[in-house]
Amino acid sequence: MDGSLFVLLLLSGLFWSSSALSRPYHYINVRMSWPEAQSYCRSKYTDLATVDSMGDVNRLVNIVDAGYSGSVWIGLKRGTQKRWGWSNGENTTSEYYNWDSAQPNGDGDCVATFSSAWHDAPCSHLLYFTCYTGNTSYLITINKNWADAQSYCRQYYTDMPTIHNSTENDNISKMLYSGWYVWIGLFLDSWEWSDKWILFFRHWAAGQPSMRSGSGDCVGMSKTNSGRWAQYSCDLQSPFICHGWPRPSVPMYQFMNQSMTWLDAQRCCRARFTDLATVMTMNDVRRLVTTVDPGYNSSVWIGLHALGVRRWLWSMGDSAISQDSMWHPGEPSGDGECVRSFNGSWYDESCSTVLPFVCFNDSTGFIINKTAMTWRDAQGYCRQHHTDLVSISSPEQQNLISNESSLWIGLFLDSWEWSNRWHYFFRYWAADQPLLSSVSSNCAGMSATDSGKWAQYSCDLKQPFICYGDDKLIKKQVVRVKLSCNGKCTLNDPSLQTTILNEISEKLKSMGLESDRKLSWRKREDEEVFHLESNRTANSNNKCNGQ
Numbered sequence: 001m002d003g004s005l006f007v008l009l010l011l012s013g014l015f016w017s018s019s020a021l022s023r024p025y026h027y028i029n030v031r032m033s034w035p036e037a038q039s040y041c042r043s044k045y046t047d048l049a050t051v052d053s054m055g056d057v058n059r060l061v062n063i064v065d066a067g068y069s070g071s072v073w074i075g076l077k078r079g080t081q082k083r084w085g086w087s088n089g090e091n092t093t094s095e096y097y098n099w100d101s102a103q104p105n106g107d108g109d110c111v112a113t114f115s116s117a118w119h120d121a122p123c124s125h126l127l128y129f130t131c132y133t134g135n136t137s138y139l140i141t142i143n144k145n146w147a148d149a150q151s152y153c154r155q156y157y158t159d160m161p162t163i164h165n166s167t168e169n170d171n172i173s174k175m176l177y178s179g180w181y182v183w184i185g186l187f188l189d190s191w192e193w194s195d196k197w198i199l200f201f202r203h204w205a206a207g208q209p210s211m212r213s214g215s216g217d218c219v220g221m222s223k224t225n226s227g228r229w230a231q232y233s234c235d236l237q238s239p240f241i242c243h244g245w246p247r248p249s250v251p252m253y254q255f256m257n258q259s260m261t262w263l264d265a266q267r268c269c270r271a272r273f274t275d276l277a278t279v280m281t282m283n284d285v286r287r288l289v290t291t292v293d294p295g296y297n298s299s300v301w302i303g304l305h306a307l308g309v310r311r312w313l314w315s316m317g318d319s320a321i322s323q324d325s326m327w328h329p330g331e332p333s334g335d336g337e338c339v340r341s342f343n344g345s346w347y348d349e350s351c352s353t354v355l356p357f358v359c360f361n362d363s364t365g366f367i368i369n370k371t372a373m374t375w376r377d378a379q380g381y382c383r384q385h386h387t388d389l390v391s392i393s394s395p396e397q398q399n400l401i402s403n404e405s406s407l408w409i410g411l412f413l414d415s416w417e418w419s420n421r422w423h424y425f426f427r428y429w430a431a432d433q434p435l436l437s438s439v440s441s442n443c444a445g446m447s448a449t450d451s452g453k454w455a456q457y458s459c460d461l462k463q464p465f466i467c468y469g470d471d472k473l474i475k476k477q478v479v480r481v482k483l484s485c486n487g488k489c490t491l492n493d494p495s496l497q498t499t500i501l502n503e504i505s506e507k508l509k510s511m512g513l514e515s516d517r518k519l520s521w522r523k524r525e526d527e528e529v530f531h532l533e534s535n536r537t538a539n540s541n542n543k544c545n546g547q
Contacts, residue, residue: 023056023393025049026242027063027072034218037073037240038194046244047195048075052089052397054154057203060241061227071220071230073240075194076202078217078231084111085200087150087185088159090399098169104188110146111186116173119181120188123147129183130172131157139175139182147204149183160185191219195243198365199397205230253277253291254467255300256544262443262457265301265465266419268544274469275420276303282383285428285452288466292448299455301465303419304427304444306456312339313425314391315379315410316360326398332413338375339411341392344402346411351375357408358401361386366400368407376431378408416444430455483530491530497521 026045028037034048041048051057051074064072084097100117108122121127126143131153144152153160162185163169176182189200191209205228210216216231220238232238254273256265262276269276279285279302292300312332328345336350341358349355354372359382361367367386369378375389382389389410392398401407414425416434430453434444443459446452446466457463483491490496501519521529 023050023052023243024245025056025059025063026246027065027239028242029065029068029239031237031239032073033237034073034077034234034240037238037242038075041075041194041240041242041244045242045246047193047242048073049241049243050075050193050195050197050199051203052197052199052201053395054203056201057221057227060221061223063241064223064239068239069224071222071232071238073238074219074221074229075243076191076219076229077194077234079190079192082109082188082190083200084186085189086160086162087153087187087200087202088162089199089201090162096163096165096169098163098166109188111184112181113169113173113176113184114181115178116169118184118186121181123187125181127181127183128177129153130161130176130185132159132161133157137161137172137175139177144183146183146187147206150185196365203227203229252468252470253288254469254471255291255293255464256467257293257296257464258544259462259464260301260544261462262301262305262459262465265467266303269303269419269465269467269469272472272544273467275418275467276301277466277468278303278418278420279428280426282428284426285446288446289448289452291466292464296464297449299445299447299457299463301463302444302446302454303468304416304454305419305459306442307415307417310413310415312411313414313427315382315389315412316387316391316426326392326395337413339409340406341398341401341409342406344398346409347406348413349375349406351412355406355408357382358390359386360388360390360410366390366397368401373408375408375412376429379410428452428454492528497529 024045028040032040038048049060051060060072060074098113098116098118100114100119103118104111104120106120108120108125110121110123110125111118112121112125112127113119123146126145127149128142129140129144129146129149129152131138131140138157140149140152142152150160160183161168161172163172172184187200189202191202193199205222205225208228208230209219210231216233216236218232218234218236219229220232220236221241222228222230256268258268260268266276277288279288288302326344326346328342328347331346332339332348334348336348336353338349338351338353339346340349340353340355341347352374354374355378356368356370356372357375357378359367359369359378367382369381373381379389389408391410401409412427414427416427430447430450433454434456441456441458443457443461444454445457445461445463446454501521505519
């Protein structure tokens with residue numbers, strides 16, 4: 001990728017929503033195939049755009065350049081299997097079905113209810129249908145195909161209904177006409193999100209998706225047709241939309257085996273590298289541990305220190321939360337520093353309370369674990385067996401666990417920040433850390449032996465540390481040159497030395513080793529370069545000088 005395109009990509013990606021409860025989207029105004037767009041999004045952000053709701057659709061439409069009227073890639077692609085999903089995006093992991101006998105029988109990809117029992121039917125059939133808003137469902141006595149019924153519900157209500165249990169099914173059945181088939185929100189789907197997100201929200205254009213072979217396996221969004229989706233060949237070159245927070249480049253870590261206070265270590269790292277080590281993922285933790293000298297088995301400074309301002313953050317490190325979140329009225333009440341979800345709302349709770357919890361897995365989405373643990377143990381379990389404790393970024397995601405009892409989610413109260421001010425909130429504290437009652441231990445160190453876990457220490461403690469970034473010291477490569485001459489040697493003649501340097505430079509260019517670095521002779525104390533059979537060695541400085 002040439003430099004101008006790289007700059008364009010950086011500039012075009014500088015857009016994200018200010019709401020931490022909304023998935024950040026980034027419009028990339030560069031034409032790529034779907035696989036190329038996917039690779040780019042995964043390297044710079046999280047993935048190609050995943051869409052959960054009509055609110056997300058509207059945000060996508062609004063970030064596309066005003067002068068562009070074509071389609072843009074989003075993260076939906078044809079999957080390998082068909083699955084039943086609900087129109088409003090809810091998944092079917094907690095499955096309730098009320099199929100009639102011998103149903104579904106393959107008649108179609110959409111579902112109608114008849115005398116309280118469900119039947120699959122061709123989506124093109126014209127039937128009455130049901131919509132919902134809040135906790136109320138409505139019968140719409142207009143004949144429409146399933147897709148048009150879905151659009152009607154989204155325009156005038158919220159969506160077509162999801163039926164979670166027999167009580168909800170009975171409530172809908174009571175308002176239907178006897179002997180009539182009526183559409184509900186269930187449909188058969190063969191598409192999946194690039195990031196493996198398990199919600200089934202779809203916003204297809206009329207006649208889409210097509211079942212014809214060769215009609216395309218990747219999905220684009222129309223800028224002009226109310227953000228509706230259509231399928232295209234994955235080789236089509238189009239702009240695209242990514243989601244996720246900007247992903248910083250992988251930091252290069254440098255272990256400094258010198259004992260310094262946290263502040264002196266910070267000064268040293270900033271002078272010679274970039275800063276004290278910032279850690280963003282479990283992979284970074286593992287790389288830090290392997291960076292430490294094998295013989296060292298105590299703690300080392302990293303870049304985390306106490307801020308004094310307390311913020312609610314997500315365990316996965318993806319963002320802080322905004323004020324317009326899902327707290328129950330009167331919450332947080334000061335009961336604790338970790339958060340449980342109960343009946344669709346959030347409550348602060350002591351982190352030592354034992355509760356079931358919700359993990360997130362990159363491949364399968366939400367995983368509810370019924371084993372009661374403390375918040376910290378639940379976090380450790382999720383990181384070991386899945387990805388992390390769950391982050392919730394939309395009401396639709398919250399709805400996935402609204403009917404469960406109290407469950408730990410990934411939200412916790414934090415008062416720490418990174419030395420480089422990078423707003424990434426990954427934390428990896430040891431058991432019983434950080435010590436909330438301590439006011440003197442305001443700096444974080446990493447254990448070289450306890451799986452890289454962190455603890456807080458007095459900032460005046462002197463210990464080794466880890467920096468990140470490239471070494472800023474100019475490294476000189478010294479090459480010894482041995483020359484012989486016949487007769488009188490005039491190798492210390494400046495004009496001859498210049499001639500020799502020019503010949504060496506030309507030789508390097510011919511070998512493809514041209515460098516921007518200047519070639520020069522190294523003089524000894526007597527100001528001469530060449531000496532008869534004199535041997536010199538070069539040494540390097542691998543330590544930080546006192547600051």
